[in-house]
Amino acid sequence: MISLFNSFKIIALLEGLSYILLLFIATPIKYLANDPQYVKMLGMPHGLLFMAYIVLAVLLAPSLKWNGKTLLIILIASIIPFGTFYVDKKYLRKSK
Structure with a gap:
């Protein structure tokens, strides 16, 4: 069974990745190519991961x-x- 600590480590990694993708991939595509589909696709998962992280x-x-x-x-x-x-x-890394 996954501990709360290990869950937090996984959520932290996924939240960080989703934020990077949202900021540096999806948002430029939205404004430079006028295609908001990637922001819509990544926005909700990132929001959920952000709340789980907190x-x-x-x-x-x-x-x-x-x-x-x-x-x-x-x-x-x-x-x-x-x-x-x-x-x-x-x-x-130094906690457990």
């Missing part, structure tokens, strides 16, 4: 002993391109 981070914070500052950094990383990859490297 919820799982808040749920995991006490068990991983993240203080308020650390949790805030982890939450803010979700809105910065490549931020979830930084979280994985800095906070998740």
Whole structure:
């Protein structure tokens, strides 16, 4: 069975990938080629992954002993391109 921690790692990876695809592939296609189909296709999955990332981070914070500052950094990383990859490297690899 997958633990909450492993679920968070997977969600963080997928959320980061979906954000990169949305920002650097789908959005330019929408505005340069006037084709919004890719934004529509990636928008909903990214939104769901974003919400799952936030919820799982808040749920995991006490068990991983993240203080308020650390949790805030982890939450803010979700809105910065490549931020979830930084979280994985800095906070998740050394946690378990």
